[in-house]
Amino acid sequence: MESMNHTAISEFLLRGLTEDPALQPLIFSHFLSMYLVTILGNLLIILAVSNDSHLHTPMYFFLCSLSFNDICLSTSIIPKMVVNIHVQDQSISYSGCLTQSGLVIVFGYLENCLLAVMAYDRYVAICHPLRYTAIMNPCHCAILLMVSLSISIVVGLLHSVMVLRLSFCRALEISHFFCELTQFIKLTCSDTLFVNILVYISSCMFGGVSITGIIFSYVHIVSSVLRMPSSEGKHKAFSTCGSHLSVVSLFYGTGFGVYISSSVTESPRKTVVASVMYTVVPQMLNPFIYSLRNRDMKEALRNFLGRIAFLARFFLLFDLSYSDRHMVSQSASLQSQRSSKGKR
CATH class of the missing domain: 1.20.5 (Single alpha-helices involved in coiled-coils or other helix-helix interfaces)
Known part of the structure; x- marks a missing residue:
């Protein structure tokens, strides 16, 4: 199979959700609507928290950070997709594909880190209420956010550098609606053993640490709540965690669902459709979950x-x-x- 160096690659083709021309206007309208709802909902969360002095607390500081991250993650994926559908051109440049893949990794890992940090915030608030203001002071909150962002950027750059070292085949069609890293790697003619090992190790390491932190926090939260004497205190404690638990369940539940479906099914089209559930839907529903609960x-x-x-x-x-x-x-x-x- 003929291959070429990455410097000679001009563009890739994103096959999208379907190649049926009759369905393209429907997909365009649905994704554009979902993107506008995502932007509006998360922007309202940020503005509402910023304009209410009673919500200037660590919990809502991290909520604003999560909303801003959701806006960035959706913006990394959807605009390019709807533009390609509108102009009926599925191409994306090599640099654009690499940039999109890196941004999705950065904001995806940052979402993991923010959910873990928010779980830690609830753990301190419920298990150590007398020390909450001392532990979760503004400086500490800023450090947690900057550490989460730094880890996400390092992981994104590491993956991007690994991809830059690969050579690609002539068939440069990506069976997805955005430049997902795994689909990106499948096109290479180089040996991908080291890259795949790196991807799996980083996913297990950073994703596993986030999930472990969330589980650890909620095990202690549940244990502390069950020891509370009053039912009113128990209800109040669980109500402050309900929204975060719903967001965590939605994000990780859809992610694991896509991973399982991709392992079970051999149809790449079904995997692409399922991936909408973790790349688009959680970011759209997060503002509704927090505003309704x-x-x-x-x-x-x-x-x-x-x-x-x-x-x-x-x-x-x-x-x-x-x-x-x-x-x-x-x-x-x-x-x-x-x-x-x-x-x-």
Whole structure:
């Protein structure tokens, strides 16, 4: 099989979810709608938390970080897909594919780290409430976020450097709707043993550490809650963890589901369709989970949207009053002109 060096590669072809032309407009509208809902929902979470001083706590600081990461992860995947469908061109440049693959890895690993950090925050709040403000101080929160981001960037760069060393075959069609790393590696004519080992080790190491941290945190949380004497305290403690547990279940549940389906089925098309569940759906549903299950979040969103509605009504009334004044002044000017003509 003929191969060529990566410097000679100009572009790849993304085969997408389906090659049926009749389904392309439906896929375009669905993904565009999902992307807009994702952006709007996560942006509302960030703005609502920023505008409510009562929510300036570590829990909501990490929630804003998660929302911003979800926006970045969706933006790394969906816009290129909908643009390709719109212009009916499935090509993506080599540098663009490598960049997209690296960004998906960075934001995907950052999502893992943020979920683990949020579990640690709940662990400290419930198991060590008297020391919570001392442990989760602003400096400590910033360090946790920067460490999570640094780990994600290092993993993304490491994978990208490994891919840069590969040579690719002539058939440069990726059976996916974005440049997923595993699909990217399948196109190479080089020996991929070392790269595959690196991918599996990093996935097990960093993904395993995140999952282990979450399990460890919630084992201690459940143990502490069960020892609480009052049922009201138990309900309050579990309610503060409900939204995070739902997001964790959605993210890891869909991820494991895609991994299992790809191992069981031999159809790459079914695997691609299933991968939508962990690359697009969790980022869209996270804002709804937090806004519907969290009373403080619902109150903050209600107050923020109320302010927006008030400002919209104010500017609308101001615009109408300005238009009325302008019409009155024009009418007065016409009357004065007519009276001056009459005198003449």
